[in-house]
Amino acid sequence: MTTQDNKRTRLIDVARHAGVSPGTVSNALNQTRFVDPETRQRIDDAIQALNYTPNIRARQLRTGRTNTIALLSSLPLSIASGASKLGFMMEIALTASIMALENRHALILVPPGKNPLDTVTFDAAILLEPSENDPQLRALQNAGIPCVTIGRTPGTNKPVPWVELHSEVTANLLLRHLQKEGCGHCALFVSNRQRTSSLETEAAYRLWCNGRQTPVIYYLDEEKGEAAGYHAARQLLLEAPQVNGLLVLVDTFASGAVRAFHETGTKIPQQMRVATRYDGIRARESKPPLTAVNMHLDEVARQATMLLFDVLAGRPMAGCDGPIPELVVRASSKIL
Numbered sequence: 001m002t003t004q005d006n007k008r009t010r011l012i013d014v015a016r017h018a019g020v021s022p023g024t025v026s027n028a029l030n031q032t033r034f035v036d037p038e039t040r041q042r043i044d045d046a047i048q049a050l051n052y053t054p055n056i057r058a059r060q061l062r063t064g065r066t067n068t069i070a071l072l073s074s075l076p077l078s079i080a081s082g083a084s085k086l087g088f089m090m091e092i093a094l095t096a097s098i099m100a101l102e103n104r105h106a107l108i109l110v111p112p113g114k115n116p117l118d119t120v121t122f123d124a125a126i127l128l129e130p131s132e133n134d135p136q137l138r139a140l141q142n143a144g145i146p147c148v149t150i151g152r153t154p155g156t157n158k159p160v161p162w163v164e165l166h167s168e169v170t171a172n173l174l175l176r177h178l179q180k181e182g183c184g185h186c187a188l189f190v191s192n193r194q195r196t197s198s199l200e201t202e203a204a205y206r207l208w209c210n211g212r213q214t215p216v217i218y219y220l221d222e223e224k225g226e227a228a229g230y231h232a233a234r235q236l237l238l239e240a241p242q243v244n245g246l247l248v249l250v251d252t253f254a255s256g257a258v259r260a261f262h263e264t265g266t267k268i269p270q271q272m273r274v275a276t277r278y279d280g281i282r283a284r285e286s287k288p289p290l291t292a293v294n295m296h297l298d299e300v301a302r303q304a305t306m307l308l309f310d311v312l313a314g315r316p317m318a319g320c321d322g323p324i325p326e327l328v329v330r331a332s333s334k335i336l
Contacts, residue, residue: 069305072128093109117140125147161308187245201277218235218236220232229256252282279292300322
């Protein structure tokens with residue numbers, strides 16, 4: 001846009017209008033340093049009044065910044081592909097992209113299994129559910145790229161800033177529901193990767209088993225995807241015929257388990273009650289539909305994106321509480 005003398009509005013014009021220094025305007029626009037809310041509002045008002053549009057290309061050349069954020073997942077493609085079509089990741093991406101754009105950044109979606117540092121450049125990253133000693137997180141830290149995670153990084157006393165996913169709460173919600181619906185013996189399928197969600201779910205399950213039953217736990221290979229859930233379910237029916245309930249942390253594994261139960265004539269939920277964590281496409285389109293939890297991923301993404309901008313602005317940050325998940329009961333665990 002232009003000023004009255006037909007010249008492009010400059011950053012210095014915005015600064016004069018707002019009564020602040022050009023550096024303060026730059027900090028507010030680029031999220032490089034903290035700007036108090038009252039000053040930021042004056043700057044926003046000046047931008048609106050002058051119809052100021054930042055020259056993004058010039059700024060990128062001057063600062064070396066790309067004004068882009070990468071959304072990464074430590075889960076392999078075997079988990080995220082197929083029927084889910086990156087469902088968990090895409091739900092995060094939708095809200096994160098909107099929040100990023102409102103802060104004059106673009107979001108890059110990097111498919112699971114790729115090392116983004118080999119192919120694209122970006123200023124910061126959001127990493128989904130890092131594993132212990134996560135190679136992507138390590139690469140980001142070695143490159144000096146700011147990062148926040150969705151789900152706490154396990155195995156460290158100093159995790160990067162994160163948004164809490166409340167995996168223990170989720171596990172207890174599902175276990176109490178399965179018990180209420182008549183599950184006397186419950187098995188657990190979890191990933192063989194050390195993630196906070198797996199560790200907290202297993203701990204909650206073992207506590208639930210105290211005084212009830214001997215834990216029945218299968219550690220599944222993420223790289224094998226749905227097939228891992230299928231073979232574990234077939235093995236479960238042979239090894240633990242007393243089990244009549246199954247908590248499956250990963251929905252891809254749950255899809256494989258349901259297929260195995262159908263093939264063996266195991267009726268769901270009459271003979272086997274099944275529940276999983278993520279209420280995505282796999283859970284909703286399963287036959288029968290799977291009991292799961294609403295993780296409120298839109299709010300998770302909002303918190304993660306704003307947390308990342310706080311980190312970029314140099315504010316010392318730790319974790320965000322994240323929304324509390326809600327139980328979604330379906331026909332896989334309850335006769336409706």
